[in-house]
């Protein structure tokens with residue numbers, strides 16, 4: 001079987017799924033959110049919202065207790081504090097990639113997300129946004145320690161530079177432990193974000209800087225980008241090793257099982273749906289799947305993150321309430337990939 | 347959270363160490379706690395023990411001496427208790443105590459960094475291999491930095507009797523200061 005080089009190398013950087021930059025900031029003279037009283041948190045929230053609206057009039061505050069009503073929050077949303085009316089996110093209709101988390105661990109956490117892993121491409125925008133806010137808010141800062149954060153773990157630049165990658169090549173070769181250990185030694189944080197609800201691991205990982213002080217922001221960002229690129233090149237080599245040193249069937253089996261589940265499941269949770277789609281996406285990257293393009297998978301993935309539209313479009317099949325969303329996701333998945341099949345090109 | 351003594355094992359217990367009359371709460375692993383306890387036991391001078399002298403012959407001190415010792419000991423302790431420095435230091439701004447911080451790893455407010463600075467700096471150095479910020483400076487502080495720099499330059503120019511240059515720099519400083527005043531109002 002001949003290896004079709006041209007098609008195989010078409011995705012720019014296989015496994016590169018997304019990037020995020022976050023700057024944590026706190027207000028001088030205010031207690032950090034977890035020690036502040038409710039009125040204190042409310043006051044902080046008002047200050048931040050006002051400053052954000054002065055810069056961008058499309059700024060809207062969404063408290064954490066209503067966050068599920070906001071579409072497209074799945075990929076980076078994390079645990080929310082107990083009191084949720086003064087904690088939440090400020091979103092901007094002018095730019096869905098930009099947002100501010102208010103009264104999470106810190107008073108405010110400015111975030112910019114991107115589709116690929118070009119973090120430097122969003123840094124200048126985030127930097128500018130932060131500077132504009134700092135002219136309106138009194139940031140807690142010290143010449144020695146930089147930006148003062150609620151825990152000393154991200155003191156200094158208070159920067160999180162994070163990439164989202166998929167490493168199924170290493171997964172199939174059972175080399176993930178070695179990879180995460182190596183990154184850990186190099187002072188990068190590596191976290192697997194596969195859902196336990198799905199029996200098929202998509203090998204989704206977040207890579208980020210663990211060190212936040214002693215170097216400037218650009219150096220930290222470039223280092224995370226560089227290590228992610230190196231990692232993804234090795235992941236690509238791992239995928240080729242699976243095919244040529246082992247067997248293409250090992251890979252086809254992995255994608256095929258996920259595809260069969262996606263096609264025939266009756267109840268699928270949102271996170272399982274997303275995970276199955278990522279495995280399918282990997283199959284498309286490896287030219288193992290026919291009937292769908294990478295752009296189409298990404299579009300389906302985009303829809304899958306919006307529970308409301310899935311529910312609205314597919315949620316009227318049965319009326320057992322506790323299963324309604326899972327049934328809607330199953331129907332959505334079955335429908336979206338009905339023409340997709342495994343094709344061995346090797 | 348890692349053990350405060352070996353910095354490798356996870357915290358399993360709390361150990362209270364006596365340091366020159368102060369009590370300090372340390373979050374440590376079981377091994378380090380046991381080692382500390384042993385070390386402390388060997389450091390403690392034996393008290394009120396009628397020790398056996400060399401070669402098995404006991405040496406006795408007069409009973410009156412012993413009673414005196416005991417009496418003074420009680421007084422000593424009372425004084426120490428009264429003037430013992432705060433066992434659990436706290437932040438002057440938000441009131442968070444050191445123990446609360448050590449338990450939660452979350453600080454109370456920005457001032458806590460000054461209040462617990464002596465302990466925080468080595469901790470940061472330990473966690474991050476650095477304890478000095480070199481990145482972004484907020485614009486507000488950039489102005490302060492610039493002002494300090496100009497003041498130093500003016501001083502240097504005056505020292506060198508370069509009054510022309512000093513006047514120029516003074517103009518620049520005045521412009522900067524009026525700009526920041528306008529900003530404030």
Ligand SMILES: [Zn+2]
Nearest residue numbers: 349352375378
């Ligand atoms: Zn220890």
Ligand SMILES: [Zn+2]
Nearest residue numbers: 437440455458
């Ligand atoms: Zn404090």
